[in-house]
Amino acid sequence: MGMDKDYEDIPGTFVFDADRGREGYHLNQFCISLRLQENRDTFNTNEESYLDAYPMTAEQRAAVLNREWNRLLELGGNIYYTSKLAANDGINFQDLAGIMTGMGREAYRDMMLHGGRSPEGNRYQSEWDKKEND
Amino acid sequence: MARITAGVGCSHVPAIGVAMDSGITEQPYWEPVFEGFEKSREWMKDQKADVIFLVYNDHCTVFDASCIPTFALGCAAEFAPADEGWGPRPVPVVKNHQKLASHIAQSLILDEFDITIMNEMEVDHGLTVPMSVMFGDKGPDDKWPVLVVPLCVNVVQYPAPTGNRCYNLGKAVRRAVESFDEDLNVVIFGTGGMSHQLQYKRAGLINKEWDTDFLNRLTTDPVSLSQMPHVEYLREAGSEGVEMVMWHVMRGALDDDVTEVHRHYHVPASNTAVGHIILENKTS
Ligand SMILES: [Fe+2]
Numbered sequence: 001m002g003m004d005k006d007y008e009d010i011p012g013t014f015v016f017d018a019d020r021g022r023e024g025y026h027l028n029q030f031c032i033s034l035r036l037q038e039n040r041d042t043f044n045t046n047e048e049s050y051l052d053a054y055p056m057t058a059e060q061r062a063a064v065l066n067r068e069w070n071r072l073l074e075l076g077g078n079i080y081y082t083s084k085l086a087a088n089d090g091i092n093f094q095d096l097a098g099i100m101t102g103m104g105r106e107a108y109r110d111m112m113l114h115g116g117r118s119p120e121g122n123r124y125q126s127e128w129d130k131k132e133n134d
Numbered sequence: 135m136a137r138i139t140a141g142v143g144c145s146h147v148p149a150i151g152v153a154m155d156s157g158i159t160e161q162p163y164w165e166p167v168f169e170g171f172e173k174s175r176e177w178m179k180d181q182k183a184d185v186i187f188l189v190y191n192d193h194c195t196v197f198d199a200s201c202i203p204t205f206a207l208g209c210a211a212e213f214a215p216a217d218e219g220w221g222p223r224p225v226p227v228v229k230n231h232q233k234l235a236s237h238i239a240q241s242l243i244l245d246e247f248d249i250t251i252m253n254e255m256e257v258d259h260g261l262t263v264p265m266s267v268m269f270g271d272k273g274p275d276d277k278w279p280v281l282v283v284p285l286c287v288n289v290v291q292y293p294a295p296t297g298n299r300c301y302n303l304g305k306a307v308r309r310a311v312e313s314f315d316e317d318l319n320v321v322i323f324g325t326g327g328m329s330h331q332l333q334y335k336r337a338g339l340i341n342k343e344w345d346t347d348f349l350n351r352l353t354t355d356p357v358s359l360s361q362m363p364h365v366e367y368l369r370e371a372g373s374e375g376v377e378m379v380m381w382h383v384m385r386g387a388l389d390d391d392v393t394e395v396h397r398h399y400h401v402p403a404s405n406t407a408v409g410h411i412i413l414e415n416k417t418s
Contacts, residue, residue: 012336079333080194087219097337116340
């Protein structure tokens with residue numbers, strides 16, 4: 001019997017559950033290793049050879065090398081982990097959100113200054129599907 | 135006898151720590167965030183607290199994915215600020231009341247809360263930012279004016295413990311504290327939130343109405359509030375808003391009847407709605 005995932009219909013959102021944790025394990029372990037300067041130095045010298053120590057999938061590896069921030073989440077990454085890779089690249093949480101939402105740094109920052117993204121129309125996937133079809 | 139006299143709910147946005155550490159709290163962006171904590175610092179001083187029982191979460195800093203305890207109690211003598219990828223925060227090392235912590239550990243487990251005991255642990259912004267906003271600027275060579283017993287809760291990998299579980303854990307923490315012989319004034323902090331989503335295409339979600347309702351019910355209707363299912367936090371308050379289950383531990387440790395002595399709410403701090411509340415037991 002499967003578990004009812006009542007949180008899967010929230011649009012633009014990944015809930016980092018046990019299944020995602022399993023899929024993303026090596027990717028996330030790689031990301032957290034970058035919290036230490038020594039490891040960041042080694043990674044920045046040769047990304048490919050550093051990644052060899054983490055048996056992630058070819059897709060995950062490519063997403064790391066190409067800095068595909070949304071793809072990393074789609075492949076089981078969690079934001080608190082992927083933000084360590086972003087920090088290594090000098091990207092903070094807010095600028096990372098600017099990239100992931102496709103809004104860009106300035107427009108995202110401006111949205112936050114004006115009270116953030118409203119929950120109206122952003123609660124259910126069906127609301128986003130409707131917007132796309134309009 | 136030790137006793138819990140008051141509770142503090144407080145966001146722990148990392149950018150608030152960065153703003154304090156880089157001395158930019160008076161800039162127009164940050165000024166309204168910190169203004170709301172001025173009264174809190176006065177209040178905190180007046181409490182003459184001996185110990186803070188501080189409920190927070192680690193953000194994939196100290197705990198990697200290899201081991202994910204739902205409730206981890208800090209029992210080490212001290213906890214150093216961790217390097218989160220941009221160097222450790224320049225704030226004092228946090229000192230524990232180690233005897234109280236080990237007493238609480240023992241009491242909780244016999245009370246059927248099977249916590250993990252941490253005899254070595256560093257702490258990230260989840261713990262140090264609430265300390266900074268409530269006690270003000272302190273450098274690495276200063277001392278925090280209180281001892282801290284940290285309780286680290288998993289809210290990163292779904293599911294976090296339920297609000298109900300957290301609320302009842304708060305009650306067990308209170309029983310543990312009240313069965314400790316030393317005369318101690320303990321204040322409990324529940325941290326995290328309020329509404330925010332850091333990830334993917336819906337990042338930036340803020341729900342002021344929901345946050346306000348949460349703060350209202352935390353004071354007056356905590357039992358029903360603790361029954362809220364996870365999916366409502368995720369949908370209404372953003373994927374990272376589920377951190378707010380930790381506030382129920384704080385609320386559960388207080389009397390049913392409390393006085394709200396202070397509240398502060400501001401959008402934004404980086405990606406997040408900053409929420410803060412101070413509740414006092416009427417009996418103390
Ligand atoms: Fe947090």
